[in-house]
Structures are given as structure tokens and as C-alpha cells.
Amino acid sequence: MNRRMSPEARREALVQAAIRVIARGGVAAATTRAVVAEAKMPLGAFHYVFTSRDELLSEVVHTITDGERMAAELALLEGAGLEATVAAALASYLDLLIADPDRELALTELSLYGLRHDPALARRQHQLYFLEMEAVLRQVAERCGIRWTEPLPELARRLIVVTEGITGTWLADRDTDAARGVLRAVAAWVAASAERVDA
Amino acid sequence: MNRRMSPEARREALVQAAIRVIARGGVAAATTRAVVAEAKMPLGAFHYVFTSRDELLSEVVHTITDGERMAAELALLEGAGLEATVAAALASYLDLLIADPDRELALTELSLYGLRHDPALARRQHQLYFLEMEAVLRQVAERCGIRWTEPLPELARRLIVVTEGITGTWLADRDTDAARGVLRAVAAWVAASAERVDA
DNA sequence: TCGCCTTTTGGACAGTTGTCCAAAACTGGC
DNA sequence: GCCAGTTTTGGACAACTGTCCAAAAGGCGA
Structure with missing residues (x-):
């Protein structure tokens, strides 16, 4: 969305959004679409920042531990x-x-x-x-x-x-x-x- | 599959198959197709015996607890x-x-x-x-x-x-x-x- | 063997998913 | 203001999902 947001900031925002989505509905609910929606980003932003959903989830695991x-x-x-x-x-x-x-x-x-x-x-x-x-x-x-x-x-x-x-x-x-x-x-x-x- | 298998036996077989599939790959892996394959039953057998996947999973939870x-x-x-x-x-x-x-x-x-x-x-x-x-x-x-x-x-x-x-x-x-x-x-x-x- | 009724099946459908990518939007230099 | 290059986007695609249901298979009394 916001063009000025650095790639790292975007990663972090998506990770935090994913955590909120997971807290609300479990890991299964953390679809790419649900996560970008939670982060108020366009769908394309997902694979622009992460190579795959697994990479996001790995980062989430890493973040919370x-x-x-x-x-x-x-x-x-x-x-x-x-x-x-x-x-x-x-x-x-x-x-x-x-x-x-x-x-x-x-x-x-x-x-x-x-x-x-x-x-x-x-x-x-x-x-x-x-x-x-x-x-x-x-x-x-x-x-x-x-x-x-x-x-x-x-x-x-x-x-x-x-x-x-x-x-x-x-x-x-x-x-x-x-x-x-x-x-x-x-x-x-x-x-x-x-x-x-x-x- | 086997025509002589009673409905209850079929339910039980599917539940046990589901437990094996879940043990192998988690709840997410327990799709209707994966479960009937594990139980060596045709796909149609699933909704012939359970009204929904949730019903199967509920029965699984009930069984193991x-x-x-x-x-x-x-x-x-x-x-x-x-x-x-x-x-x-x-x-x-x-x-x-x-x-x-x-x-x-x-x-x-x-x-x-x-x-x-x-x-x-x-x-x-x-x-x-x-x-x-x-x-x-x-x-x-x-x-x-x-x-x-x-x-x-x-x-x-x-x-x-x-x-x-x-x-x-x-x-x-x-x-x-x-x-x-x-x-x-x-x-x-x-x-x-x-x-x-x-x- | 035939005909009728129940049981069983797997192909079809609509919805959702992760992923890709051509086009749109934007940037900075002239 | 215009253009070349970059960043960003959302529509499209193939794969997979749960579920349904018309048709096939099977049983059984005659």
C-alpha cells in the first residue's frame, strides 16, 4: 500500500497481521488473503515480500519464540x-x-x-x-x-x-x-x- | 467397498483411518479424500456415512478422549x-x-x-x-x-x-x-x- | 431370469487456496 | 511534461477442497 514503507517494515507488518489472524482463527485461517487483508495491503504485496506462505509462517514462529x-x-x-x-x-x-x-x-x-x-x-x-x-x-x-x-x-x-x-x-x-x-x-x-x- | 460392512463398522474404520492420517500429517491433512484413501474406501463412502467432515473430526475427538x-x-x-x-x-x-x-x-x-x-x-x-x-x-x-x-x-x-x-x-x-x-x-x-x- | 428397490460409487460443481505475472502506478532525471 | 526504469497491484490460473447426486451395481423375491 503505502509506497514509502520499507520492505522490512512490510515484512514485520505482515508477520504481526498473521499473528492476529492466527490468534483469532488458528493457523488454518492464516491464508495469504486473510493476512494481507488484516494488514490492509493488496494481495500482490504478499509474494512481493515473502516467497511463500511457509516462509511467512516460519518467520512468525521465529518471531514469537x-x-x-x-x-x-x-x-x-x-x-x-x-x-x-x-x-x-x-x-x-x-x-x-x-x-x-x-x-x-x-x-x-x-x-x-x-x-x-x-x-x-x-x-x-x-x-x-x-x-x-x-x-x-x-x-x-x-x-x-x-x-x-x-x-x-x-x-x-x-x-x-x-x-x-x-x-x-x-x-x-x-x-x-x-x-x-x-x-x-x-x-x-x-x-x-x-x-x-x-x- | 465391502458391501457386508455395517454402517457402524464403516464409521469406525473411517475414524481410525482419520487418526492415522492426522498422526502422519496433522489435522489439515485429514481431507475427505485422504481419509477414504487411507481406509481404502471410495470417495462417495464418506458422505454416505458422515454428513460432513466436521462430524468426522468431532467423532475423532470424542474417540480419542x-x-x-x-x-x-x-x-x-x-x-x-x-x-x-x-x-x-x-x-x-x-x-x-x-x-x-x-x-x-x-x-x-x-x-x-x-x-x-x-x-x-x-x-x-x-x-x-x-x-x-x-x-x-x-x-x-x-x-x-x-x-x-x-x-x-x-x-x-x-x-x-x-x-x-x-x-x-x-x-x-x-x-x-x-x-x-x-x-x-x-x-x-x-x-x-x-x-x-x-x- | 427378470424386475424392483436399496446400497454404493465416482464424476461434477462451486468455492477457496497459493502463486504467478502482465499491466498499472509511480519515481526521479531531463 | 515526458520518458525509462522500478515498484506495486489485483486479476487469472491451476490445484485442491467439501459436498452433492445421477447413475451404476447389487440384492432378492417371483
Whole structure:
């Protein structure tokens, strides 16, 4: 449409439009026509910018699994105890999930799409979550003055597993109270794998 | 095809064919033509037996979430301790997952499909998992001579959450050792919510 | 064997999809 | 204002989809 829009800006606009379309109606709904309509671009703009629909979807997958998701979604409280800090971080993730379920549903669908389309890439992107979670755990330890008594990768994996599980379960039954209950129990569980470190 | 096949048998055959097709290529691949080809039936047989593709997919969703999945996948060992019993049950589920990942991937996809197509039904079907898990936990308690010290629904939910999480994580990274590690830790966690009951 | 009724079939149809590309719109230099 | 070169567009195309239905095949009593 707008002639002054740079090619990169157009790619980005289409990717964002695709994410909105997918959130609304699933990956299947993200047809070339639906996406350009959402982005208010002419049909021709699609293959002017992307060589194929698959390329767009790959870029979408890449965009939403980009580096800082986990860290952004797990907000850390200032100056609370260990268990409260972990619980608050998980709660902040749950709040995000509740605030925009369609987005997280789209994310899950896209993750499955990636798993089918390019398993190697999906695996690589998935590794990022573990690294991010480890970083968060390191931050938590520092802030709360504790040391983890179990290998960080194992703790991180447990939290990733639980996060994925809570997401899937809540998306299915929308039982927020129950989700918060699980979340509190998990926080206590994780907090048990730490010991105070003397300053 | 075979004239002697009863209508119900034909429905069932198409449903099973659809599950295989979906496991192989996702829900999108389950076109009417692909399904009848997999079932070695003529195209016309499809709408002779189902009124629409959606009806088939609904039946598929209903079939795979049918009543005894959880119980069947969580095998209980005879005569082991509590933690070992829980660990073994989770391990038996993991073994099934590893043995047929495509099937479980298809199941996840179908669950998402159901969530979009008919959220109310999906929620109802999801409830079954909790009930089944509670039943399994009751069985475990009886066999191991213990009493759960936390509400059964909460324990069941934690296990469902973890099961879903382990499934999603393993499907993404195929790290079996790590999955077993999580599983052991979860078994210990759950086992901590029990007390011996004197006979 | 014939005729009649039910079951079964695959060709046809309208709609949608991803993709291409000839033409239109636009740009900047003269 | 005009032209050569570039960017942008939306109509066209072939492939595929779900669905329908007229015709073919099959069964069965006579």
C-alpha cells in the first residue's frame, strides 16, 4: 500500500497481521488473503515480500519464540521471600495468559506447526526457553540470597514443564482458581530446592 | 467397498483411518479424500456415512478422549512403595509417548482443534482426565496403604498439569533422560503428600 | 431370469487456496 | 511534461477442497 514503507517494515507488518489472524482463527485461517487483508495491503504485496506462505509462517514462529519471551512473562518482585518470589513470577505469567488467551493458544498452535514443519528448528527454539528460565532462576537466587541445591538445568526444566502444563490445562478448562492452586504448590516445591547463603 | 460392512463398522474404520492420517500429517491433512484413501474406501463412502467432515473430526475427538485413556496409560505396578509406584505410572505413560510420538502429537493437535471448534465440549472432555486421575490416585493409595494429605482434586490436577507439560516438552526436544528426571522429581513431590495408614 | 428397490460409487460443481505475472502506478532525471 | 526504469497491484490460473447426486451395481423375491 503505502509506497514509502520499507520492505522490512512490510515484512514485520505482515508477520504481526498473521499473528492476529492466527490468534483469532488458528493457523488454518492464516491464508495469504486473510493476512494481507488484516494488514490492509493488496494481495500482490504478499509474494512481493515473502516467497511463500511457509516462509511467512516460519518467520512468525521465529518471531514469537524470540529470545526474551520467558523473561518478559515472568516478572520478578522486589524484596519478597523466595517462595513468594517464585509464586509471583508464575502468577505474572498466568495473568498474561488470562489477559490474552487467544494469543497463547495461537502460540501453542504455532509451536505444533513448527514441530511438524521443521522439527530441528523447533527444538533449537525450545532450548532458548530453558536458557531463559535458568537465567531467571539465577536472578531469583541472587535477589533472595539463596543457592539452589539442585542442578539449575533440572530446576529450569521442571518449571518449563509446569508452565506448559498450566497453560494447556487452563486453556482447556479456564479454571483460574485451580491454576493458582497448582502454581502455589509448585512455588513451594521449587523453593524447597534452595538453601540460605550467608552474606 | 465391502458391501457386508455395517454402517457402524464403516464409521469406525473411517475414524481410525482419520487418526492415522492426522498422526502422519496433522489435522489439515485429514481431507475427505485422504481419509477414504487411507481406509481404502471410495470417495462417495464418506458422505454416505458422515454428513460432513466436521462430524468426522468431532467423532475423532470424542474417540480419542474416551473415558479410559488416562487409566490405560498410567500402568500401576504391583507391590512397590508409594514413590516407586507413582514414578512407574508416570514412566509407563512416558514409554507410551516415546513409542508413538506421532499419535500423541495428533492428540494434542486434536485437542486444540476441539478447543477452537467446540470449547464447551472440549472442556467437558477435559474434566474426564481429572476424574480418571483421581481414580488412579485412589487406587494408588489403597495399594500402598497410604492416605493423601491434600485434597484429591488438587493432587490430580498437579499430575495432569505435569503430564501435559512433560508431553509438550518431550515432543519438542525429545530429551528422554531429562523427561525421566522430571518424572522422578514429580514422583517424590507427590509422594510427599501422603501419610501411612495403620491397618 | 427378470424386475424392483436399496446400497454404493465416482464424476461434477462451486468455492477457496497459493502463486504467478502482465499491466498499472509511480519515481526521479531531463 | 515526458520518458525509462522500478515498484506495486489485483486479476487469472491451476490445484485442491467439501459436498452433492445421477447413475451404476447389487440384492432378492417371483
